Amino acid sequence: MNNVKAFDRLAGDSSSITITVHIHPDGDAVGSGTALMSYLTECRGKDTVLVVPGIIPESLAFITEGVPEGRVIEFGKDPEAACGRIRESDLLVCLDCNSYSRTVPEMEILLRASAAPKVLIDHHLNPETESFSLVFSETEISSTCELLYTILKSMPDVGSKIGNLPMASLTALMAGMTTDTNNFANSVWPGTLEMASDLLAAGVDRDGILYELYDSYRENRLRLMAYLIGEKMKITPEGAAYMVLDKETQDRFGFQEGESEGFVNIPLSVKAVRMSIFLTAEEDRFRVSIRSKRGISANRFAMEYFNGGGHEMAAGGKLPYKEGMVSPEDAEAYILKVSALFLKK
Ligand code: 5GP
Ligand code: MN
Numbered sequence: 001m002n003n004v005k006a007f008d009r010l011a012g013d014s015s016s017i018t019i020t021v022h023i024h025p026d027g028d029a030v031g032s033g034t035a036l037m038s039y040l041t042e043c044r045g046k047d048t049v050l051v052v053p054g055i056i057p058e059s060l061a062f063i064t065e066g067v068p069e070g071r072v073i074e075f076g077k078d079p080e081a082a083c084g085r086i087r088e089s090d091l092l093v094c095l096d097c098n099s100y101s102r103t104v105p106e107m108e109i110l111l112r113a114s115a116a117p118k119v120l121i122d123h124h125l126n127p128e129t130e131s132f133s134l135v136f137s138e139t140e141i142s143s144t145c146e147l148l149y150t151i152l153k154s155m156p157d158v159g160s161k162i163g164n165l166p167m168a169s170l171t172a173l174m175a176g177m178t179t180d181t182n183n184f185a186n187s188v189w190p191g192t193l194e195m196a197s198d199l200l201a202a203g204v205d206r207d208g209i210l211y212e213l214y215d216s217y218r219e220n221r222l223r224l225m226a227y228l229i230g231e232k233m234k235i236t237p238e239g240a241a242y243m244v245l246d247k248e249t250q251d252r253f254g255f256q257e258g259e260s261e262g263f264v265n266i267p268l269s270v271k272a273v274r275m276s277i278f279l280t281a282e283e284d285r286f287r288v289s290i291r292s293k294r295g296i297s298a299n300r301f302a303m304e305y306f307n308g309g310g311h312e313m314a315a316g317g318k319l320p321y322k323e324g325m326v327s328p329e330d331a332e333a334y335i336l337k338v339s340a341l342f343l344k345k
């Protein structure tokens with residue numbers, strides 16, 4: 001792995017390293033970011049900070065819990081600190097994010113303008129490789145956490161002994177792989193299970209991680225899920241299921257960022273459903289989340305109709321508000337039309 005040598009050298013030569021991930025950070029983004037940050041800080045003695053676009057959802061806060069003060073900056077809470085950090089960095093690492101356009105505009109401008117070497121470590125389709133000086137891109141893998149695990153394991157100082165990594169890294173890697181595979185339900189490769197085995201042997205508390213991820217939500221989250229499935233979900237004759245989490249419903253249940261994680265997967269349990277689409281009303285757009293069954297490309301659907309992308313069967317995008325695309329009904333009418341076109345093909 002010549003790339004690992006190059007990354008090892010880049011890390012060794014730099015004094016201020018900043019890691020960024022994608023907007024609406026999920027477990028894989030927070031997990032991979034925290035894992036690399038803890039390694040570079042604790043094993044390499046490097047001043048390293050994870051800068052997150054937006055905020056880390058409450059449900060994922062446990063991943064960064066033991067991390068020293070100041071090592072994680074959330075743009076959504078402190079934009080000046082986030083931008084200042086990017087400006088002063090002499091190495092940038094982009095994790096679980098195939099393009100800087102998937103951060104926030106203020107960060108994207110600074111990240112693109114920076115003269116620092118830029119490293120990409122990602123598992124999404126269509127990485128914007130031309131924007132990076134060193135690229136680790138692997139799409140046939142469970143998660144960025146798994147890809148990062150293979151890289152860290154090859155680092156000379158780790159010497160293929162994963163137990164040489166800080167426990168914060170190991171826990172974060174396990175957490176991110178677990179959420180991106182939907183707890184081993186999708187995208188599981190032989191290497192994924194080897195990684196899980198290796199992490200377990202190194203002492204990772206997987207039961208503790210599962211408790212934090214799946215058994216620690218607020219009651220309102222379950223009530224919201226039941227309401228959406230019961231009252232809002234629609235299924236088209238072509239087998240597209242869709243639901244919109246509108247502003248009114250968000251207010252009614254006191255919805256918090258990250259609480260709808262996993263909702264989009266539920267309709268796929270119906271045999272007739274081939275693709276599931278979940279919309280969340282935001283300030284200036286609907287955020288779109290798509291999952292599909294084998295043979296249907298969620299990625300292509302996201303690219304063609306929602307200016308997005310992702311993976312073959314798990315993708316996302318957006319529908320910006322504009323004339324004729326403001327209300328949940330407008331969005332539903334659009335989905336009805338484009339999903340019929342797409343699924344009839
Ligand atoms: P989720 O539905 O969990 O938000 O996202 C599913 C997958 O699609 C993730 O891998 C995510 O990174 C990707 N994704 C979500 N939104 C977008 C988007 O707007 N553009 C692109 N290129 N990928 C997205
Ligand atoms: Mn991921």
